[in-house]
Amino acid sequence: MLKYDEVAQKIEQQIYATKPVAGTRLANIEELIKHYDVSRTTIIKALDQLERRGIIYQQQGSGIFVRQSKKNDYISFIESHGFTNDQDRIPSSTKAIELSIIKPTAKIAQELQCDLSEDIYSVKRIRYVENNIHCLEQSYYRKSLVPYLNLEIISGSIFNYIKQVFNINIGFSDKYFEVTTLDTDSAMLLELPQGSPTLYVEEIFYTSAGEPFDYSVKHYHYKNSKYFVQSQLG
Amino acid sequence: MLKYDEVAQKIEQQIYATKPVAGTRLANIEELIKHYDVSRTTIIKALDQLERRGIIYQQQGSGIFVRQSKKNDYISFIESHGFTNDQDRIPSSTKAIELSIIKPTAKIAQELQCDLSEDIYSVKRIRYVENNIHCLEQSYYRKSLVPYLNLEIISGSIFNYIKQVFNINIGFSDKYFEVTTLDTDSAMLLELPQGSPTLYVEEIFYTSAGEPFDYSVKHYHYKNSKYFVQSQLG
DNA sequence: AAGTGGTCTAGACCACTTT
DNA sequence: AAGTGGTCTAGACCACTTT
Structure with a gap:
């Protein structure tokens, strides 16, 4: 160390x-x-x-x-993996909804900087924090970098898995987000009325070698999720 | 330098x-x-x-x-002062709506770590980016740290002003946010229907000496504002 | 004037990737 | 084996705040 x-x-x-x-x-x-x-x-x-x-x-x-300690119930927006403060973990879980191998759309291919003929793992999950629905997550993984996934793996932490098994080092990410409303499908899965407000996030994860390997689209449950960010200014 | x-x-x-x-x-x-x-x-x-x-x-x-250059039209959520990438500035402006001196509510006093008898500048503004309404901002400044404000000052950059005139060095900030819907007043000012979705942000700014001097509450226009955050992981 | 954090250097050595 | 980024040290000196 x-x-x-x-x-x-x-x-x-x-x-x-x-x-x-x-x-x-x-x-x-x-x-x-x-x-x-x-x-x-x-x-x-x-x-x-x-x-x-x-x-x-x-x-x-x-x-x-x-420095001031952070408020409870708020999740770090930067390193949000289901924890609040670094001290006390919050129980979080995941429910797998769909797993398939697809060819990328033009948009997906662009974000993952890959060819339209490349195989892509499509993973759809619901994430829970303290037994409350936290967000709906649709992820796309390049099969050339993440060669194998199954239902058991995607019901846990995919990142921990690919780190250990495929020796992929996660380097950095770009996160784009805005506020919008839920369509019928997403609303149903989040158990909210259609048209409910939501935080819509697109995130691209890169390996430490700079290769994009995961493009994820998330819809957050507006009643069950609050965030914090701490900044250094000056 | x-x-x-x-x-x-x-x-x-x-x-x-x-x-x-x-x-x-x-x-x-x-x-x-x-x-x-x-x-x-x-x-x-x-x-x-x-x-x-x-x-x-x-x-x-x-x-x-x-590294990949950032998408246009997205504003840095960390250092968001109305710019996108550091290269090309985006024209932004401010309209002052209200300026008064008040006594803090219990909530404000708590966030600013001040006494209930202390004088507080209350500033309400609308912020524009490229002539589009970007957000509604209600700020509270401790008068003991920011002794003077007027309409002209709050129509420009308050931070630049207090940095130069009162020699306040801005150190860091805590940002708390969630998605919610607009009440009647905020909706009117943002020129959106009541009940529209919005990104609701509370932010506390501290001097480099660790004193909170500004507590701000913002409602973002969900159609006119998109953000990005870049993270280092691993 | 004294105390405290921050910058900067030369250089040895370590960790990881590429050839 | 060679190349490339990263860690770590001792120590001189600078910048800012407090006494």
């Missing part, structure tokens, strides 16, 4: 364990260097990581402080 | 100038070190910055590559 990851994790755990109020000052950098017995650069890198994740903030000349 | 910011900016400008297709490989690190005459650490920091902003991606052992 990398040193700066280890230091970041230890500092984070200490914050979660002692639950200091927002604005509490942590030890200064010199002390952290001595305490963790690493170089200045390593401490700074660990702190930068915690700052980006919204756990602390740093003010030059003043100190390192604990 | 900091060296790594300068290097990042130069590399970015070069990418925008030559518009290479996604996946194009940039010069390797040794070359960048020589070319910009800075240390390895400085190059790495510049590249990390560009990676976080979605402009490049790096693959250990392989190279540094240009």
